[in-house]
Amino acid sequence: MGLFDKKPKFLKDIAPHKIRVEKVAVAPKPRPKLAPKAPSRASSYSSSPQPTSSSRTSASTPATAADDRRRSAAASAERKRKPAPPPKRSRVSPVASSRVDFGSDSGSEDDEDWIGALDSRKRQKRGKLEDGRYVDPNRRLKHPRALEGAVRGLDLIHAAQVASLELKCEPVLGARRDEVAVELQYPSLQKPERYELVWSKDKIDAVSSIISVVRHVADTYLTEEQAVPFTHHMTGLVRRLEKASNRNIEDLAGFKAALAEYNDKILELVKDDVVGKNLEKRTELPRSFVAFILEQVYDRTVAPKVGLLAKYENGTDNVYGELLHPFISSMLVEKLQMTSDQVFVDLGSGVGNVVLQAALEIGCESWGCEMMENACNLADAQLKEFTARTSMWGLATGKVRLERGDFRANADIQEVLKRADVVLVNNQAFTSQLNDDLVRMFLDLKSGCKIISLKSFVHDHKSASNDVGSTILTVENFTYPEDYVSWTSASGTYCISTRK
Missing domain, CATH: 1.10.260.170 (434 Repressor (Amino-terminal Domain))
Known part of the structure; x- marks a missing residue:
């Protein structure tokens, strides 16, 4: 059993020992083996030599102190002879950690906290499937009610x-x-x-x-x-x-x-x-199964009215195009390895396809915002059918929130962006003004937040209007294969930017 798989034995000896006063001199028990220095905890370490320790007993003599020093030197030499086990994932040895309060009682809440944290990291370790996806061990798939009785209010499109x-x-x-x-x-x-x-x-x-x-x-x-x-x-x-x-x-x-x-x-x-x-x-769903459920929803809501999506103004920000299921899985699951405790935001979410896919495939909190009225209406219809159909399948999903209007002026979107872990912007046909406005919105993103876009927000010519992009973002460029987007069967490029 490794060092981090059990509670350290030395914790039971942390509290000061009371030594009975007898006629025969009794050597104190060996003190816990300490790290060389722990400046931040030195003043609270109860086993370090202090005047009060010797004043508690008349049995402490110079000969006993010398014995203590010899034992300490022997223990130190023994530690040097035994190589320390290799560290696990940069975890700090509990002996050397300044987080352990040696002045507290054995088995204190602090001790349980750091031990529990180590166990938690073990539980959160993700495995890799054959298709390249990483599995979130905390994902829960079972619907809380659908397998126990009829769920009220379901309005399924048969x-x-x-x-x-x-x-x-x-x-x-x-x-x-x-x-x-x-x-x-x-x-x-x-x-x-x-x-x-x-x-x-x-x-x-x-x-x-x-x-x-x-x-x-x-x-x-x-x-x-x-x-x-x-x-x-x-x-x-x-x-x-x-x-x-x-x-x-x-x-x-x-x-x-x-x-x-x-x-x-x-x-x-x-x-x-x-x-x-x-x-x-189970903690994951097969990719083909996710696509099948989303297609069921789409075929019953969007497909019968797909002609409504052709009504847009060319050359403006009101242009419609879809990123297809394989593209989203490749980005969110394989590259970014999103988990169910994260937040996803789609700015310009269209009929909500990607928002629903993230909620189903990953189980994360999923937001979208769209300003085209027809697309918004179809997105609402999809969400309603999605809720009913995933209940039919007995599946739990992440929370979904769809907003209407200009995301630049939506207060709820501005707030959720501060918590977002991944932001998607299909800016293939966005105007330069809208892209510049988006960069300024990204100032509120937390450090490490990922931004997926079809075009980069950092330009080579760095004009005054978009220079902030190069200041706050680092950009990686990628290529997607054929049949990943709805407007062309050809391959193309996309970017993943990281908020500095």
């Missing part, structure tokens, strides 16, 4: 509301018009989602969506052994659903039977608390 016969979609699997209605249970105690087994271009593909939900449930919520009835390559529910939906077979009855069996199985696992216990053991 798939049947955006892809249905009424909306001119065509039946699939050879179903008649009166046979298309089905329900899909999620891994919680919330009511199932309503689907219609239909298809149409640019609409939700009901069959594909249902099979994806079943697959994600098996992969994310169940152990490998528990998932066998769902994922077995011959008899699993996923295989049966896929086989029944094959165009050459189109087995409607087989599809519905497999779906009904899935609904019963997953509901039983939720009621038996199998799903809840599995979620409690």
Whole structure:
């Protein structure tokens, strides 16, 4: 067991010892072995030689003092012969630490504090996954209520509301018009989602969506052994659903039977608390699963009204463009390794895609501010659906706050920027004036805050209007690959600036 894995033995001997007065001279017990010097604590160290120590007993003699010195010299030589263990992550040895108050009683609150701090650092150590992400051990995924009972006030947009016969979609699997209605249970105690087994271009593909939900449930919520009835390559529910939906077979009855069996199985696992216990053991979500949930939200809120986002003024700050899921994961999770106790702010958040992704994938407090009215309306719709749908999935997320208007004049945004750990600014099409205003806003950022932007806020020509950028920011330049942004399939560059 290492030095930092247990309470130091010498703490029990810290308090001054009372030595009984007897006729036979009794040598005092060896004093605790000290660091060479601890100036800040010297005056309070109760075991250092003081007049009051000798006055407490008549048994202290010159011969005893000499013995003490010999013992001390021998102990010092022994310490030199034994090499000290290598330091762990720059932690300070408790012997040499000036934080330990040797004048206090054994087992004091201060002693427990620094020992607890060491244990806390151990618990907070993050591991690295195969895809490059770092895992936050303090992330909690289980929704506090969704797996225990119905959550009130959920206003879910069912798939049947955006892809249905009424909306001119065509039946699939050879179903008649009166046979298309089905329900899909999620891994919680919330009511199932309503689907219609239909298809149409640019609409939700009901069959594909249902099979994806079943697959994600098996992969994310169940152990490998528990998932066998769902994922077995011959008899699993996923295989049966896929086989029944094959165009050459189109087995409607087989599809519905497999779906009904899935609904019963997953509901039983939720009621038996199998799903809840599995979620409690997880601290991260698969990246593909995060993207799937966000796409579910987007397909039910933004996609049907996406034409509203084309109404912007070219050459102004009112320009719309999206940073896609892989880009955000690469920046926030891999490069910056954000954790659930941090604060994220998106200035110019559009329909809120990135704000919601940060809250779901990282679990952090997530803010956004947008001034385009249509984008704000769609962002509010996304947040409402996001809240309902993550409850359906039984997942807890970080707190989300969406603000409207000019972020330069929003008091709440000005305040949260002081606490922000990461700020995103998609300034690809921002005017120079807005970029200069942003630099002045960054004066309030705390030291070490990261700013992600498509264009640098520090320019080579350093004019009077933006010279403050080079004073307060250090900039690193990166390249993102193809298909990372919505306005082009080509690769491009972006910056991560750090507040000095």
